[in-house]
Amino acid sequence: MADPKTRSKGQDGAPQGSTWAALRRFWPYARAHKRWLWLGLWMIPVVAAMSALRPLLVKQAVDTDIAHGDLIALRVTGILFLAAVMAEFLATAAQVYALSRAGHATITDLRRSIFGHVLKLPARFYDKTPIGNLLARSTSDIEALSETLAFGVFTILTDVAVILSILVAMFALDWRLTLVSLAAAPLLWVIVAHFSARLRALQLEIRRAQSVQSGYLAEQLAGVTVLQLFGRERAAVQEFERLGDRFLRAVKTANWYDAGLYSVMDGVSAMCVALLIYFAAPYLFEDVARSGVTLGLLFAFIDYLQRVFIPIREFSAKLATIQRAVASLERIYSLLDEPPEARIGSGADPLQGWTGGLQVRDLRFGYREGAPDVLKGIDFDIAPGEVVAVVGRTGSGKTSLGRILTRTYDGYRGSVSLQAPAGPVEVRDVVPDCLRGHVLMVQQDVFLFNDDVAFNVSLGEAGLADDPARIEAALRTVQAWDFVQERGGLQFVVGERGRNLSAGEAQLLAFARVAARQPTLLILDEATASVDSMTEHKVQAAIERLLRGRSVLVIAHRLSTVRRADKILVLQDGVIVEQGPHDVLLARGGVYAELYRMGFQEETDDGNSGAQPPVPAA
């Protein structure tokens, strides 16, 4: 990871390194497509040479061919001129094609790397990084790069080569006319510097305004149901317009400066031509042998001047594009520098033959360094095949416990050891990929992808995705097969976040994910969402089936689940205050009995009353 101390923060909060360092680090991505890059680079001298050659041919036609009345030579010069035009056109076309092909292929690789990398980042990273930031990095930052790769870095090299070749040709032809032609250069420099500094600031403002507006759009769309339910659509549109106005204001000013720069440059180039004609005119009436100035030479210089102004005018805009791209690169690098989870292990699976026994001793855990622990010295065991329920008020640390057992968060103290046949294995020593082959968690908030039922159960896992019989069996286990069949089977698309399903049905699909994989230890965070009594009955039956035949730690909200458990852990403020079976804890009349009285009392004894109240909030 890059040393943060060696980087300072620039505009937009991007760390600033040197432009070359940023571009050098980019090379490994571009290297895979270097054949196209080389082709693009080789075209640069061709374009530059042809640019300088054409005015020379005009001079040849006027001063030699026409002056000597040589029609054949004039025709040959004409053909050469056409060939030079064709060569320049073909070289430019090849260059644009090769560079944009290399650029887009490189960007595709980089985009894949970013996506692959962020998927491996730990939960702590997501706690501090809004998803909007990540989206900006993989969309607008990548676009800025793409623009630069296709048009910035290499075309600027072509521009430099064209300017240099024209200057060399001009000096070789006549140094006095060259100096006169370049008399306006300092003025030009001042104008370009002023306009481009302003344009650069405006471009930055445009990008900021754009990202604020798209962030607002994304959030409002995600919460569209809330807006509609509360009749806030109009207000949202007004705010969107207000944000759009900021963007439009910046664009208008930038357009003004852009137009200003172009017309001022046109004016300056016309001034240079006028100056040239004024200076050269007397020589035209002198003896050519003495003055060296001919009509053809004048034509060539006018042509050169017009050619040299185009790349000069665009030079600053391209430089600004490169600067933007470097800022984007820096932001992308800071993301790529985030250390990923060590996922892939080497060697044999240390949990081979593990039957689900677990021993937790003096477990302590805090989310951030210096912040108070949320788990404060916890001890408990789970025997193979045992169902252990965790209950406690909101914020007591139940979910955190599940996160430790699945290594969603690292950095616990104490011991969480899995009793494998070859000896106890600490959870922190098992790579997540391996651990999650044995320990799975069903979260309280079900997330379904906008895809069909088959994908939502298999998540595209090889061996499962192509085995519909296994997926169907999992759906049958959790009693979801009937409703899936009614909706048209495994290919039924559940909609974004499962909006085409009821809350209970979505939950059954989440259970089916686990049933299809048969983990040795299941962590189940029961949902508190109320569902209709019919679905509730199905959910309870599904949970009952999931609990069978494996070790389970269930964060329980239903009386039926708590009663079914072999043992109950009562968590309070990060500490286990009571531990034992339901009847024993109830008889004790302590914290559990209080929770029971407040939370579960409305449920009938058969645990089959329909929607169950959760354990109450503190």
Ligand SMILES: Nc1ncnc2c1ncn2[C@@H]1O[C@H](COP(=O)(O)OP(=O)(O)OP(=O)(O)O)[C@@H](O)[C@H]1O
């Ligand atoms: N990602 C996080 N970063 C920092 N603190 C967190 C994070 N997640 C949870 N906490 C804090 O840790 C404590 C325990 O939270 P946890 O989610 O484990 O409680 P819980 O018992 O599962 O609550 P609930 O029943 O409401 O789900 C709470 O004080 C919570 O604010």
